[in-house]
Amino acid sequence: MKNLLELVEARYSARSYSDRKVEQEKIDYILECARLAPSAVNFQPWKFILVESEEKRTALHAGYAQEWFQQAPLYIVVCGDHSQSWTRKKDSHDHADIDAAIAAEHICLAATEVGLGSCWVCNFRPAIVSEVLGIDGETVYPVAIIPIGYAADAPTLKKRKALDEILTRI
DSSP states (O other), X not given: OOOXXXXXXXXXXXXXXXXXOOOHHHHHHHHHHHHTOOOGGGOOXXXXXXXXXXXXXXXXXXXXXXXXXXXXXXXXXXXEETTTXXXXXXXXXXXHHHHHHHHHHHHHHHHHHTTOEEOOBOOSOHHHHHHHHTOOSXXXXXXXXXXXXXXXSOOOOOOXXXXXXXOOOO
C-alpha cells in the first residue's frame, strides 16, 4: 500500500479510458471511502449517484460533451444537499460544496489506490445533469462528475506552485 504522499503523487486526471469493466468490489471500496469522508459538523450533506447504464451515461454527455469523457465505463456524480448541510452562523456560509468536494477527492484517491483512473469534472451544464439524474438541482445539486475506469493514458508532469509561493508563516 502506498503512503498518502505517494497516492497523491500517483493520482492524475485520466482523459482516456479502456473499455475494461470495473469490478464491483472496487466500486464498493471507492463508495465506502467517499461515505467515510469528513464533513462540517458530520452532517454528511452529499448524495452519490453511480451512473453505469449506457442509457444514462449517454444522456449525461449532453451535459458534458467531451469525447474523452464518453469513454469512461462509469461515472460517480457527487451532489451537495442544502437541506442536510451545516451553515456557519457568523456569515451564513453553507458548507455543502466544501463537504461534497472532500468526498469527491476521497473518490479520486480511492480510485487511484485500486488501480483506476479518474478525473474531477466540474465544467458541466448543471441543469442538464440534474434533469438526467432526476434531482431537483436546487436542494440536491451536482457538484462534480467523476468518470472512473481503467486509464488508457499516462500521467503527465504535474505543474504545481512551489511551497514558498503558497505558504505564509507568521
